[in-house]
Amino acid sequence: WQHVEVQNFSGSWGSGLAFCALLHSFFPDAFDYGSLEPSARQHNFALAFATAEERAGCAPLLEVEDMVRLPVPDAKCVYTYLQELYRCLVAKGLVKTKKR
Numbered sequence: 001w002q003h004v005e006v007q008n009f010s011g012s013w014g015s016g017l018a019f020c021a022l023l024h025s026f027f028p029d030a031f032d033y034g035s036l037e038p039s040a041r042q043h044n045f046a047l048a049f050a051t052a053e054e055r056a057g058c059a060p061l062l063e064v065e066d067m068v069r070l071p072v073p074d075a076k077c078v079y080t081y082l083q084e085l086y087r088c089l090v091a092k093g094l095v096k097t098k099k100r
């Protein structure tokens with residue numbers, strides 16, 4: 001994805017584009033990823049979190065204001081949100097898991 005290189009759970013998620021790219025991969029009709037800019041952090045986070053809530057039923061565990069207040073997001077917050085998003089995507093049948 002353009003402008004996205006995920007290497008960790010903090011700085012890699014700082015522009016909001018990694019969240020948008022992840023959600024766009026599951027919901028490509030939700031928004032135009034190509035029109036997003038890394039500098040529009042508030043817009044990117046708001047778009048990603050709204051899409052996750054509307055399309056995946058993901059609880060809004062993170063606040064846009066909290067994400068843009070710091071230059072680098074808190075890794076534990078990002079990790080927790082991604083776990084919840086994963087759980088919701090599995091529940092919707094969009095992610096396949098191995099049977100144990």
